[in-house]
Amino acid sequence: MASSVVLEARGLTRRFTGVLALSGVDFRLLAGEVHALMGQNGAGKSTLIKVLTGVHPADAGELRLNGQAINPTSAADAQRLGISTVYQEVNLCPNLSVAENVFAGRYPRLGAAGLWRIDWSKMERDARALLARLNLDIDVSRLLSSYPVAVQQMVAIARALGVDAKVLVLDEPTSSLDEHEVARLFDVLRQLRAEGMAILFVTHFLAQTYAIADRITVLRNGERVGEYLPAELPASALITAMVGRELGAAAGRNARTTETAGAVVLEALGIGRRGQLSPLDVTLRRGEVVGVGGLLGSGRTDLARLLFGLDQIDSGELVMDGAPVRFDAPSQAIRHGLAMCPEERKHDGIVAELSVRENIALALQARMGLWNFLTPARQQTIAERFVHVLGIKTADLDTPVALLSGGNQQKVVLARWLATEPRVMILDEPTRGIDVAAKQEIMNEILRLAREGLAVLFISSEMDEVVRVADRIVVLRDRRKVGELPGDSSEQAVYHLIASDA
Amino acid sequence: MTMRRLSSHRLFWPSVALVLLLGINAVFNPGFWQLQWRDGHLYGSVIDILNRAAPLALVAIGMTLVIATRGIDISVGAVVAISAAVAALMIGGELVVKDGVQTHVSRYPMSVAIVGALVVAALCGLWNGLLVAKVGMQPIIATLILMVAGRGIAQLLTGGQIITVYYAPYFFLGNGFLLGLPFAVFIAAVVWGTVHVLLTRTALGLFIQSIGINPAASRVAGVRERLIIVCVYVFCGVAAGIAGLVISSNVKSADGNNAGVLLELDAILAVTLGGTALTGGRFSLAGSVLGALIIQTLTSTIYSIGVPPEVNMVVKAAVVFAVMLLQSPEFRSTVRRITVRPATGSAR
Numbered sequence: 001m002a003s004s005v006v007l008e009a010r011g012l013t014r015r016f017t018g019v020l021a022l023s024g025v026d027f028r029l030l031a032g033e034v035h036a037l038m039g040q041n042g043a044g045k046s047t048l049i050k051v052l053t054g055v056h057p058a059d060a061g062e063l064r065l066n067g068q069a070i071n072p073t074s075a076a077d078a079q080r081l082g083i084s085t086v087y088q089e090v091n092l093c094p095n096l097s098v099a100e101n102v103f104a105g106r107y108p109r110l111g112a113a114g115l116w117r118i119d120w121s122k123m124e125r126d127a128r129a130l131l132a133r134l135n136l137d138i139d140v141s142r143l144l145s146s147y148p149v150a151v152q153q154m155v156a157i158a159r160a161l162g163v164d165a166k167v168l169v170l171d172e173p174t175s176s177l178d179e180h181e182v183a184r185l186f187d188v189l190r191q192l193r194a195e196g197m198a199i200l201f202v203t204h205f206l207a208q209t210y211a212i213a214d215r216i217t218v219l220r221n222g223e224r225v226g227e228y229l230p231a232e233l234p235a236s237a238l239i240t241a242m243v244g245r246e247l248g249a250a251a252g253r254n255a256r257t258t259e260t261a262g263a264v265v266l267e268a269l270g271i272g273r274r275g276q277l278s279p280l281d282v283t284l285r286r287g288e289v290v291g292v293g294g295l296l297g298s299g300r301t302d303l304a305r306l307l308f309g310l311d312q313i314d315s316g317e318l319v320m321d322g323a324p325v326r327f328d329a330p331s332q333a334i335r336h337g338l339a340m341c342p343e344e345r346k347h348d349g350i351v352a353e354l355s356v357r358e359n360i361a362l363a364l365q366a367r368m369g370l371w372n373f374l375t376p377a378r379q380q381t382i383a384e385r386f387v388h389v390l391g392i393k394t395a396d397l398d399t400p401v402a403l404l405s406g407g408n409q410q411k412v413v414l415a416r417w418l419a420t421e422p423r424v425m426i427l428d429e430p431t432r433g434i435d436v437a438a439k440q441e442i443m444n445e446i447l448r449l450a451r452e453g454l455a456v457l458f459i460s461s462e463m464d465e466v467v468r469v470a471d472r473i474v475v476l477r478d479r480r481k482v483g484e485l486p487g488d489s490s491e492q493a494v495y496h497l498i499a500s501d502a
Numbered sequence: 503m504t505m506r507r508l509s510s511h512r513l514f515w516p517s518v519a520l521v522l523l524l525g526i527n528a529v530f531n532p533g534f535w536q537l538q539w540r541d542g543h544l545y546g547s548v549i550d551i552l553n554r555a556a557p558l559a560l561v562a563i564g565m566t567l568v569i570a571t572r573g574i575d576i577s578v579g580a581v582v583a584i585s586a587a588v589a590a591l592m593i594g595g596e597l598v599v600k601d602g603v604q605t606h607v608s609r610y611p612m613s614v615a616i617v618g619a620l621v622v623a624a625l626c627g628l629w630n631g632l633l634v635a636k637v638g639m640q641p642i643i644a645t646l647i648l649m650v651a652g653r654g655i656a657q658l659l660t661g662g663q664i665i666t667v668y669y670a671p672y673f674f675l676g677n678g679f680l681l682g683l684p685f686a687v688f689i690a691a692v693v694w695g696t697v698h699v700l701l702t703r704t705a706l707g708l709f710i711q712s713i714g715i716n717p718a719a720s721r722v723a724g725v726r727e728r729l730i731i732v733c734v735y736v737f738c739g740v741a742a743g744i745a746g747l748v749i750s751s752n753v754k755s756a757d758g759n760n761a762g763v764l765l766e767l768d769a770i771l772a773v774t775l776g777g778t779a780l781t782g783g784r785f786s787l788a789g790s791v792l793g794a795l796i797i798q799t800l801t802s803t804i805y806s807i808g809v810p811p812e813v814n815m816v817v818k819a820a821v822v823f824a825v826m827l828l829q830s831p832e833f834r835s836t837v838r839r840i841t842v843r844p845a846t847g848s849a850r
Contacts, residue, residue, distance in 0.1 A: 366724035
């Protein structure tokens with residue numbers, strides 16, 4: 001390829017309170033390419049992006065943009081230089097119009113030196129033009145919140161393009177998009193690539209990497225493992241590069257026989273809630289993993305919320321060990337031995353400013369009540385055990401959990417529940433947004449616990465995962481149950497069931 | 503290095519502010535640190551400050567817990583007035599003189615009156631807590647209702663009059679001395695000690711912080727966040743009720759209209775001066791007590807060094823502003839950047 005190097009980094013090093021987050025990383029980004037940055041959680045992807053975009057200064061190493069040494073001191077500074085970033089969480093203002101979001105902070109003004117009022121018509125015109133570049137024809141005067149997440153993502157990209165961007169950095173842009181939306185985003189990326197834009201793309205999805213990337217850089221433990229062409233790097237080799245060891249064949253159901261499935265622990269008889277879930281039956285048995293198959297909005301999360309007492313059922317009943325139970329709040333469900341890893345880790349899972357230790361002890365302490373206090377020393381013992389068992393990477397147990405990488409945060413939430421020694425574990429998207437190895441570790445741990453007699457309800461939007469681990473699959477569509485399939489069904493069978501009843 | 507460790511302690515800057523204020527006092531008011539031992543009591547400006555800061559510290563302790571749960575309680579001033587009115591009413595306001603000697607008569611036994619006042623204060627807190635946790639109102643609006651209505655209730659109770667208390671044993675709360683120190687200081691110390699023990703020997707501290715940082719996640723983790731929020735508002739009400747007793751005992755009367763006026767703002771100020779953020783989560787009980795001492799010392803200083811009364815609020819505001827700036831890490835790092843840069847030379 002004849003394209004030139006736009007952005008080049010040499011020997012980037014960055015420490016956080018003594019921990020080496022980046023260690024002498026070399027990196028180059030060419031004009032007109034989509035470059036995938038891959039690595040496990042904590043490999044240094046986010047740090048690298050933050051150094052490239054001026055959020056964190058590098059401790060050592062140099063950065064060149066079109067051959068000129070640069071030293072961006074803030075994200076705004078980097079953006080002025082032509083390096084624009086779209087972060088993982090769409091950070092736009094839902095209560096402003098699309099046009100206002102695109103030009104937030106740099107509204108076109110009228111009058112001499114822009115002292116007069118905002119030029120609304122120019123702003124909307126320019127916003128429309130920018131979005132047209134992304135093949136998006138929407139009413140830019142409407143509120144951002146009136147558009148789906150995929151469109152909001154496009155608006156975020158448009159915002160990044162608004163300035164004369166030469167480099168576009170996308171930090172996990174696809175984690176909240178469905179397949180169709182991803183395809184649409186990729187169309188846009190291909191077009192920008194054709195225009196000569198250099199695009200850095202971070203994702204956890206291997207399939208997406210192979211679908212769009214022209215080049216792959218893999219990081220591990222803050223170091224660059226290598227730069228590859230997708231065609232020369234099969235998926236297994238990519239995973240090995242990321243993990244640093246051969247992944248064992250995905251441990252699955254087969255490791256275990258269905259005979260271990262024992263007595264019924266929790267039985268839901270016709271439970272439902274108006275507007276959320278039509279009445280349905282679900283049975284959870286000891287040592288059994290029940291998968292929930294269904295598309296986004298099919299009622300998967302609603303089922304979890306109803307079972308756990310986060311929302312109250314208005315029909316049917318829950319039976320535990322043969323006796324009816326009623327959960328008006330999660331605390332009651334927990335007392336009966338239920339546990340739940342919620343879908344929104346940041347919103348419903350971690351308590352960001354509390355330490356790893358306190359986060360792990362929280363649910364157990366809540367179940368033990370106010371007076372039966374786990375002293376910091378006992379919290380420490382419990383936390384130490386689970387940090388070890390789950391391989392949580394943290395500087396120490398007093399580190400605020402917010403400073404951990406996504407996968408490790410998820411492990412902390414999992415540890416919190418394991419500490420309560422639950423009988424029923426509800427997992428709502430436990431592996432979303434975390435890397436392959438952490439995913440595998442979490443899945444292995446769940447399967448191990450199931451073998452020891454835990455009843456698991458497993459919800460995931462990644463159907464291959466559901467099919468692989470579940471002993472039975474409850475299939476939902478449009479907030480109702482459309483059937484149950486045995487665990488060894490194929491993904492196609494699940495999709496077929498979802499589609500057939502339509 | 504140890505200096506850096508010390509200065510990063512969350513109580514460092516409030517302590518510095520208090521020490522500076524005390525120092526200024528010592529310079530402008532030579533008698534400031536003098537203590538006198540009279541009739542088995544200690545007298546002096548410092549003792550005076552401690553005594554007067556006690557009610558504010560009590561209210562600030564309750565306010566700290568409320569703020570830690572992301573809430574706020576602006577009704578505490580009104581609760582002070584209500585509690586004072588209930589206590590004064592139950593004790594009674596008659597001057598009975600028998601054979602030329604005043605005899606102490608109270609309508610109900612004093613203990614009953616005190617418990618009665620605190621029960622009413624607890625009910626006020628319960629009302630606030632239910633509005634916030636069960637009805638789901640914004641804390642500032644929920645407590646605004648009682649802030650406005652509470653004054654009316656207090657005045658209804660007192661019939662719009664200032665009720666004077668003639669029952670001498672009641673005066674001990676706000677004027678008495680124990681072991682040479684004002685009794686009110688012991689009341690504040692006991693309340694602080696009790697809360698401190700609850701926070702460090704039970705899971706209360708963990709739960710309150712967890713709720714303040716992330717209420718949704720706390721609920722999912724099984725923390726009974728609504729119950730705890732209600733309890734925290736009840737406690738805040740009781741703390742304000744105790745402060746009301748101390749204040750009314752100190753002035754030997756209950757004034758529904760003026761008791762505890764603007765106390766809620768001083769209490770919120772004390773909490774923030776102590777380093778607790780209004781956004782909830784991490785909090786410091788000791789910091790709030792320090793904050794109360796800063797405010798009272800400042801008030802005393804303004805009077806003792808002879809700031810004209812018409813500008814004393816401006817002076818107070820200026821000092822509070824300066825202390826808040828000192829507390830802000832952003833401000834300190836800005837100052838450090840400006841002052842340190844010439845020493846290290848320019849980067850390029």
